[in-house]
Amino acid sequence: MARTVIDVNDEMLAEAAEIFGTTTKVATVNAALEDAIKRRKRASFLGWLAEGGLPDLTGPVETADDPHQAA
Template sequence: MARTVIDVDDEKLAAAAEIFGTTTKVATVNAALEDAIKRRRRQSFLDWIGEGGLPDLTGPVDPPADHGAA
């Protein structure tokens, strides 16, 4: 793991620590980095799906046979 000296906004760091439940700066920064990576990967996957990435699993869905019966 690389050691890097950076200036971090203390208020944003504190807010992130509260969100992630972390207690150290290192843990908070690592959690935020991991979260950003996962969010982008999920969005990329959703974009791929939206562009027809799984053509056999997308398209119209027939409602259940008992739909609307009451």
Template sequence: MARTILDVDDDLLAEAAKILGTTTKKATITAALEAVVNRNKRGEFADWLKTGGLPDLTGGAGTAKPDAA
């Protein structure tokens, strides 16, 4: 893991910590980065679904033929 030094807005960090329920700067920044990455992945997944990402598994609901016994 790389060590990075940066300036962070204290008020913004405190607000993010409150929202995320974190208690340290490191935990807050990590949780915020994870939230951004996960939000993007959810958006990509939603786009995939919108473009037909899943096959139609309904089998044509209501068109099933009874078993010939």
């Protein structure tokens, strides 16, 4: 792991620590980075779905074995 010196807004860091339930600056920054990455990946995936990703899964599923299907 690389060691980096950065200036961080203390109020934002404290608020982030409260949100993530972390007790150290390192844990808070790592949790915030992880959260930002996951949020961006989720947004990207949702955009992909909205553009037609997984087209075979967007309509109703019909099978001959479906016990709920009217005969």
